[in-house]
Every structure is written in C-alpha cells, then in structure tokens.
Amino acid sequence: MLASYACLAGYSIFAGVSLGGTTVGVALLATLNFIAIMAARKNYRLRRLTQIAVQFRETISVWGAVFGALALAGFTMKVSSDFSRGGVIAFFAGGVLSILCSRLLVAGVISRAVANSWFVRREIVIIAEQGYSLSSAPLREMRQFGYRSVKTFEISTYELSGPGITSALREKLADVISTVRERQIGEIYLLFSWTNRRAIDLLLDALTVLPVSVHLVPDESTARYLRNPVVAIGSSWTAEVRRPPLTRMEQWLKRSFDVAVASVAIVLLLPIMVMTALLIKLDSRGPVFFRQTRNGFNGRPFGIFKFRTMRVLENGASIKQATRDDPRITAVGRFLRKSSIDELPQLFNVLIGDMSIVGPRPHASAHNSEYEKLIANYAFRHHVKPGITGWAQVNGLRGETRTVDLMQRRVEHDIWYINNWNIILDAKIAVRTIAVSLIHADAY
Incomplete structure (x- = not known):
C-alpha cells in the first residue's frame, strides 16, 4: 500500500497541487476497507496467497469495489469536487499495480518456502x-x-x-x-x-x-x-465437485471486461469494418452481413453476426463446414476468413450480451446436434457464453474440424477454460488472439 501513497505524493509534486488532509484520509479509509474485505474473504491465508489467479481476481474486484463505493458516496454527498481527480487516479492505479506485484513476489517466496519445508515444524x-x-x-x-x-x-x-x-x-x-x-x-x-x-x-x-x-x-x-x-x-x-459456470462477482467482472474491450474495439476498428462492407458489396451480390443461428449460454439460440464471405447463406438443419478452396467462398471472403476480419461484427453480439470476448466458439445449431451425440461433455461448453475467441483457438484448434478427434480436442480445451476461468486468462487469450490471427492460416 505504500506504493499507492508514493503515487499520490508523486502526483501532488508533479502537478504542483496540495492534496489536503481530506484526500489522504479518504485514501487511508480505502486502504483499511480493502484490507478488511480481503481478510474477511480469507485472502491472507497461507495457501490462498500461493494462488496467483485467485489473488489477482480478488485484488482487482475488491479494490475496484472499494473505490466504486467511495466514489458513489462522494457523489451522493456532493463532496467529489473537493478531491483531485488526478490524485485519485494515481492512488487507484498505483495501488492495484503495487498490490499485484507484491502478490507475485509473496506467492513466489511462499511457494519456494513450501517446496523446501522452511516453515516452523x-x-x-x-x-x-x-x-x-x-x-x-x-x-x-x-x-x-x-x-x-x-x-x-x-x-x-x-x-x-x-x-x-x-x-x-x-x-x-x-x-x-x-x-x-x-x-x-x-x-x-x-x-x-x-x-x-x-x-x-x-x-x-x-x-x-x-x-x-x-x-x-x-x-x-x-x-x-x-x-x-x-x-x-x-x-x-x-x-463442490463441479463449480457453477461463474459466480455473480465473476459474471460482473467478465461482463465489464467484455463491454470495455468491445466498445474500444468497435471505435478503433470502425474504419476497417466500413471498408470491409464496401469491398463485400463491390465483390459479389448479396447482403453485407450474414446472420446465422448458434447456441449460446445454456444452449439458448441466438443470431450471430458475421461479414458475408460466401455466395450462399446457409442457416438450416444441415450446414457444410468451409474447407480449403471452397467454391462457395468469394474472393474477398477468402481474405476476410483468413484474417478473421469476418468475425468483427460479433463485437456487437458482445455488447448485446449474447457473447463474450473470450469463450468457447459457438458452432452452428446443426453441428451442435451432430457432435452432442458423438462427444461426451460436449454440452458442457454451454455453461458460459460463447466467445469471439477462445482457449482452443489460441492453441491451434482454429478453422475446419475435419475429424471427430479434432473436435474432441477443441471441446477438451473449452472445458479446461471453463473450469480454470479468471479475468487474467481472458486478457492473455485476447492478446494471443491478435498474434495468432496474423500468422495462422487454418481458417478457410
């Protein structure tokens, strides 16, 4: 927590402003509340301190909740104007970063101590x-x-x-x-x-x-x-031999991540999407967007948005997967599929709430009916919202699934993701997806 105050003091020196006792007092209040909540949630226990993913998730959610509550209180009592916005941001950012770094260090020390039996016997x-x-x-x-x-x-x-x-x-x-x-x-x-x-x-x-x-x-x-x-x-x-899909706090955290990333991505990628729409209209006859029924959370059907890449619009009980040199794919569509640009409209599915940024890729309803009969635990993929990208995709299981074994491997990766979900994993998958999209060539 000392790093938080160091950031607060550094901002006041850099900006040439006096923070006053009120700001320092509120910062101390935030710190004490954070420590109390973390202790109540048993996050200072020895075993818990070695679980990096849990510590990261708890730190970000509790630190954010404390600041959110204090900000709401300040707004309600009309005293928020008495505080330096820059100082508050410096304290918040410095606090969460310093805590996360300290958790990494503590986890490493404790893990080493446990491995070498250094604790008092x-x-x-x-x-x-x-x-x-x-x-x-x-x-x-x-x-x-x-x-x-x-x-x-x-x-x-x-x-x-x-x-x-x-x-x-x-x-x-x-x-x-x-x-x-x-x-x-x-x-x-x-x-x-x-x-x-x-x-x-x-x-x-x-x-x-x-x-x-x-x-x-x-x-x-x-x-x-x-x-x-x-x-x-x-x-x-x-x-609890099988955890629920996500707790309420995890749902809130994942939804916040989805909305934030999707909103920023739509703003940044809007020029590319507009240019893509023009190229599709110039290349072949038909609509710009293609909407197909997929199964989402709990198996509920929803309409997924994609840029049209084929000359046909298949959405029935029998759908053939795209293959290499598929004659149904347009010239522009081939580039869009290989670069994954055709998936960009799914950012709107994320904002609507049908999908997440990261999750098991949704398959056409016709394929779901087929694979549920062939692969055990296939339906387990529907325990979370489907994603634009997923753990299977960044591990090479992207594009056409020519055999049941390939689909089985994809399902295994999806189930691992559901059972091991945390917000840090989502961020890693999202970053890796960008790299995979640039160098991978398995999507047709």
Whole structure:
C-alpha cells in the first residue's frame, strides 16, 4: 500500500497541487476497507496467497469495489469536487499495480518456502491402517507446510479383529498415549480408509483420555473430491465437485471486461469494418452481413453476426463446414476468413450480451446436434457464453474440424477454460488472439 501513497505524493509534486488532509484520509479509509474485505474473504491465508489467479481476481474486484463505493458516496454527498481527480487516479492505479506485484513476489517466496519445508515444524503423531500409503498426497502436503510426525503407529487387521479392543491394540494405544504425553504432542492424525468406520470409532473412543485434537486424513478415494471447495450447509458440508459456470462477482467482472474491450474495439476498428462492407458489396451480390443461428449460454439460440464471405447463406438443419478452396467462398471472403476480419461484427453480439470476448466458439445449431451425440461433455461448453475467441483457438484448434478427434480436442480445451476461468486468462487469450490471427492460416 505504500506504493499507492508514493503515487499520490508523486502526483501532488508533479502537478504542483496540495492534496489536503481530506484526500489522504479518504485514501487511508480505502486502504483499511480493502484490507478488511480481503481478510474477511480469507485472502491472507497461507495457501490462498500461493494462488496467483485467485489473488489477482480478488485484488482487482475488491479494490475496484472499494473505490466504486467511495466514489458513489462522494457523489451522493456532493463532496467529489473537493478531491483531485488526478490524485485519485494515481492512488487507484498505483495501488492495484503495487498490490499485484507484491502478490507475485509473496506467492513466489511462499511457494519456494513450501517446496523446501522452511516453515516452523509442528510435531504430530500418526496412527495409520497397515498397508495404507504413508506417501499419500495429503500427508506430503502436510510435511511441506511444517507438520512432522514424531512417530507413526501402524494398526494391523489382526489388532482390529476382535469385537472390542484386542490386547495387541491395547498395548499399541498405551504406547500412543505415552508418546503424546511425553512429547507434549497437540495433534493426532488418523490415516484410515473412510469406509472402515468401526476402526475409526474404536480409536476415537480410546483416545478420549488425551486432551488433544484428533484429525481424520481424507483417504485417496475421498481426497480427490475434497480438493474442491467445501460448502457448509448447517451442521453438514458438501464438496463442490463441479463449480457453477461463474459466480455473480465473476459474471460482473467478465461482463465489464467484455463491454470495455468491445466498445474500444468497435471505435478503433470502425474504419476497417466500413471498408470491409464496401469491398463485400463491390465483390459479389448479396447482403453485407450474414446472420446465422448458434447456441449460446445454456444452449439458448441466438443470431450471430458475421461479414458475408460466401455466395450462399446457409442457416438450416444441415450446414457444410468451409474447407480449403471452397467454391462457395468469394474472393474477398477468402481474405476476410483468413484474417478473421469476418468475425468483427460479433463485437456487437458482445455488447448485446449474447457473447463474450473470450469463450468457447459457438458452432452452428446443426453441428451442435451432430457432435452432442458423438462427444461426451460436449454440452458442457454451454455453461458460459460463447466467445469471439477462445482457449482452443489460441492453441491451434482454429478453422475446419475435419475429424471427430479434432473436435474432441477443441471441446477438451473449452472445458479446461471453463473450469480454470479468471479475468487474467481472458486478457492473455485476447492478446494471443491478435498474434495468432496474423500468422495462422487454418481458417478457410
């Protein structure tokens, strides 16, 4: 946050203006609110600090929300004229950039520390089912974050065979209790299959004599689900094994990005679009624009806008994909498709809200019906709005899909994008699209 104030002070020196105590006070208020919200959203936790995409998304959204709220308050109370606009912009820009840079640095340091087990060690005792892998992923992660087992007790099937506590198990548990008391251990971890309820309950009853916490480590079959977010529902909880398309905050963030980029792009590219329209009219008979039915978010149909590149206007139950040297493509249309200029009218689809700048490319409704029968999870692509460009396109899966395998690869990339979405990824894909459009030649 010091960088924010440095930017604020630098602006006041450069502009030769006095910011006054009110501006500095409001800046301090913004800082405290930002820290409080980030702490409430658990963004300062050790594990959370290593997640760069999450930190970037949270920082931009919370910092923007705080400034938006303060700006609204200033406007409502008619005191916004008391502040230097340049100073506010300098503080806002300097703050978000400095926080993002610090997050990168902190994540790098913490990741290195975790990898080298630099954290202060916490001594624990492990009681494990015999034959159970002591190198399981949860235990490896515990070791990285400073947990050290002073002793591991293995319990065999024979020791658990009796109706109650067998003599062999009683001796082992006495050893556990003695070790915990002598070493002043505060935590015991049970490493058992979660289906072995009898053994777990038996051990929990036996360990009640110790005033320590007892933890049940997820077994391999359960851990794969618990890597997902855990949601509390009263006294119960669920693992969110499939996330919703986007949260409300993510929807707002993505929509803001779409509107901003589409608006700027339309202004900058308007001369090119006007010239393209003239070339189409001079080259062949027919309309400038081509509108075709595609399936969007949740499978809802919408009309996609494109510059006309063919002599035909196909929009029925059977549509043939364009191929190299396709006779249906006009002379101007061939250049437009290769350069992706024919896609520019879709910027208006973005403004309308049917599409996003980045997302799975929408296919013709006829193709959707065909591929949904051939490719598992194909319909998962409709969990977000379709995009002008996407993760599949910047990874070489652009243009004609001659085989089902090619479409399968495209679908896999689309699903990866949906499951790993963040605003930084959208920005990267948008930038890479420009480069890919200039050098790629797979679109016909």
